[in-house]
Amino acid sequence: MKLYADTPIRRSRQVLGDLWLLAWTAFSIWLATKVYDVTMALAVPGHKIESAATTMGEKLRDAGTSADNVPMIGDKLAKPFGGAGGAADAIADAGRSQAEAVHTFAWWLAVAVAIVPIVMMGSMYLPLRLRFLRRASTHVRLRNTEAGIDLLALRAIATQPLNVLSAISDDPAGDWRDRNTPVIRSLAAVELRDCGLRPSTALE
Missing domain, CATH: 1.10.287 (Helix Hairpins)
Structure with a gap:
C-alpha cells in the first residue's frame, strides 16, 4: 500500500x-x-x-x-x-x-x-486520501512491468489534457497502437507524475 x-x-x-x-x-x-x-x-x-x-x-x-x-x-x-x-x-x-x-x-x-x-x-x-491510496497502490504495481507501463500509457491518453499529450507526440494514440516504446514510456511517466509518483528506473 x-x-x-x-x-x-x-x-x-x-x-x-x-x-x-x-x-x-x-x-x-x-x-x-x-x-x-x-x-x-x-x-x-x-x-x-x-x-x-x-x-x-x-x-x-x-x-x-x-x-x-x-x-x-x-x-x-x-x-x-x-x-x-x-x-x-x-x-x-x-x-x-x-x-x-x-x-x-x-x-x-x-x-x-x-x-x-x-x-x-x-x-x-x-475520501481524497483513500482515492490516492487506491490509485497510487495500483500505479506502483503497474510501473514495474511492461504490461503495466502499457496500461499507464493508455490511461494517460484517456485522461491527460490534450496539451500534455501533444507535447509528447503529435499522435499519441497512434504511437500507442504502433507500440512506439519511447512515446509509451513518456505517457506512462506523465500518468505516474500526475499521481505524485516517480517513474520506474526504466522510464527515467
Missing part, C-alpha cells in the same frame, strides 16, 4: 493533512471532555439535595424511633416523624434523578461535540 506520494511537495501536503486531521480529532475530543466537565457542574445541586435529604430522612426516622419509646403516646409522636422521613426520601430521589439526568445529558452532549466535527472533517479529507 502506498501511503504517500514520491514527489516532495505533494508528500508534504499529505503529511500535513494527516497531521491536521489528527490534531483536529485530538482537539475535538479535548473540547468534548471540557464540555462534559462544565455540564456535569449542573449535577452538583442535585447531589447536594440528595445528600442533605438523605441525612435529614435518617435523622427524622431516628427521632421517630426515639419518640416511639415514649410510654402511652409513643405511636402518635412517632407517626409525624415517619411521614417527614418519607418526604425527605422523596426529595432525595428527586435530587438523584436530577443528577442522573444531567449526567446523561452531559454524556450525549460531549459525544456530539466530539463526533460532529470529526465526521465533518473526515468526510471531506478521507
Whole structure:
C-alpha cells in the first residue's frame, strides 16, 4: 500500500493533512471532555439535595424511633416523624434523578461535540486520501512491468489534457497502437507524475 506520494511537495501536503486531521480529532475530543466537565457542574445541586435529604430522612426516622419509646403516646409522636422521613426520601430521589439526568445529558452532549466535527472533517479529507491510496497502490504495481507501463500509457491518453499529450507526440494514440516504446514510456511517466509518483528506473 502506498501511503504517500514520491514527489516532495505533494508528500508534504499529505503529511500535513494527516497531521491536521489528527490534531483536529485530538482537539475535538479535548473540547468534548471540557464540555462534559462544565455540564456535569449542573449535577452538583442535585447531589447536594440528595445528600442533605438523605441525612435529614435518617435523622427524622431516628427521632421517630426515639419518640416511639415514649410510654402511652409513643405511636402518635412517632407517626409525624415517619411521614417527614418519607418526604425527605422523596426529595432525595428527586435530587438523584436530577443528577442522573444531567449526567446523561452531559454524556450525549460531549459525544456530539466530539463526533460532529470529526465526521465533518473526515468526510471531506478521507475520501481524497483513500482515492490516492487506491490509485497510487495500483500505479506502483503497474510501473514495474511492461504490461503495466502499457496500461499507464493508455490511461494517460484517456485522461491527460490534450496539451500534455501533444507535447509528447503529435499522435499519441497512434504511437500507442504502433507500440512506439519511447512515446509509451513518456505517457506512462506523465500518468505516474500526475499521481505524485516517480517513474520506474526504466522510464527515467
